[in-house]
Amino acid sequence: MPIRVGIPRALLYYYYFPLWQDFLQRLGAEVVVSDLTTKGILTRGVEHCVDEACLPIKLAFGHVKNLVDKKVDAIFLPRMVSVAQGEYICPKFLGFPDMVKQNVPGLPTVIDTAINVRKKQQDIHRFTREVGVHFNKGAVKSWLAYQRSLPIHIRYTKLLEQGHLPDEAVAVLAGKKPKALAETDLKVAVIGHPYNIYDPFISMNLISRLRKSGVKVITADNLTEQMVSQGVKRLPKKLFWTLSRRMTGGALTLHDTNAVDGIIHVAAFACGPDSMTGELIERFIRRDRKVPFMNINLDEHTGEAGVVTRLEAFLDMVRWRRQAV
């Protein structure tokens, strides 16, 4: 019987799910993903998490609880320290496996091997070896499994860069026909952490609402690394948080190249990095006054009606400006 390993549909799931799924399957696991976010999943997360945590961490607790209910044999919660040299992931990711182990009752085995390539890329060897131990696989087999999974990650990243959303890219990798991307000349950038903008429940269907209003949505993940690097060159200092760097670089590139008609920044309440990068993006964009900018703050109490009203007003302004210039 294969070991059933759960992956929470939260946090860096939106960047690494195809890679993690393929790697774990090659090691012999049966992968189980937590359900789509619902009010119930969020409520359970809030119940088990400390009050001070940000919304995405609370939600991730709810997804872990959902996997516990599915009676998986193990939960894959890699300790995300750094995924790029010289950069870090937010410290809340680092402590997340410990927070879960302290606060969620009835947990199965937690695979919480660290991913930390800040100093050297080769650290990924250690990661694969330590994960492999859970499946009785040696260092060589585990490393080969990981190497053979990398092409799927490259294909996934390419699909995102072609304009697909993570769930659409996952569907294409699973053999579905790629969704035709709507051609419209009204373009709006949605800038935010992947777990905020791509989770339909948490974002209150922001992206599909925009698409239904005839808007082409562009996110920082639809840009190549080269385009992101171009944007961050404007900053006086290097941003060492990987996700914040991508968001800021993406927003500034889209703005500077006149690639969008408006920019929406989505931030999570109680997020330290968001409060800084949101401010940075807003200052640069408002200084040039080229395109309308809107900030949306999400927490577990954010009302949908308020967000919808603001979105409609924002789109009216974007359209009006386009006609005026």
Ligand code: SF4
């Ligand atoms: S970056 Fe912000 S939203 Fe993401 S885990 Fe850290 S504090 Fe939470």
